[in-house]
Amino acid sequence: MADDPKVIRMARTLVAAMLLALALTPVAAAAPRPPKVPLWATVNICDTAKHPSAIGIRASMPGLPRKSVRLYMRFRVQWRDPADKLWHNILGTGGNSGFVKIGSGKATRQAGQIFRYEKPAAGETLRLRGVVDFQWRVANKVVRHSRRITEKGHRSTAGADPKTFSAAACVLRG
Numbered sequence: 001m002a003d004d005p006k007v008i009r010m011a012r013t014l015v016a017a018m019l020l021a022l023a024l025t026p027v028a029a030a031a032p033r034p035p036k037v038p039l040w041a042t043v044n045i046c047d048t049a050k051h052p053s054a055i056g057i058r059a060s061m062p063g064l065p066r067k068s069v070r071l072y073m074r075f076r077v078q079w080r081d082p083a084d085k086l087w088h089n090i091l092g093t094g095g096n097s098g099f100v101k102i103g104s105g106k107a108t109r110q111a112g113q114i115f116r117y118e119k120p121a122a123g124e125t126l127r128l129r130g131v132v133d134f135q136w137r138v139a140n141k142v143v144r145h146s147r148r149i150t151e152k153g154h155r156s157t158a159g160a161d162p163k164t165f166s167a168a169a170c171v172l173r174g
Helices: 006-028
Strands: 040-046 055-061 070-080 088-089 096-104 111-114 125-138 141-149 168-171
Touching: 040 125, 040 141, 040 168, 055 070, 055 125, 070 111, 096 111
Parallel strands: none
Antiparallel strands: 040 055, 055 111, 070 088, 070 096, 070 125, 125 141, 125 168
């Protein structure tokens, strides 16, 4: 039976598969782990008495399993053009926070930004949403990045107005 060519081929195939699995194990262990906590972004303020003609964007991102990692977010506002039905970036500093350092290390971090605009003309509306870019940096080099568009339904909305507000978009009314 040990001289059977089928058995010998099967044994060689099994040994080769085990060696390949062992060879790939260190590579898999060294690869960055996916975040355990999902990334999210939400509108947590939309044209309230306390924040008239304003949109607040809040986001959350997990840390990485390294102390040296620095976490950054960039908050941007987009407006929806009713003519072409597309979202467009609001250009300049009025719609872009630039990358903001929000913390370091392994912990999940949240941050937010409020953008204020002129009230639309009477009878007009301005539909807004947020886009958040996330960066994980080590020694000022980006080692991971991601992007999220605001969505509704997030419970952890510190600074929300009203208190538990979470939306995908915001409509400013004139």
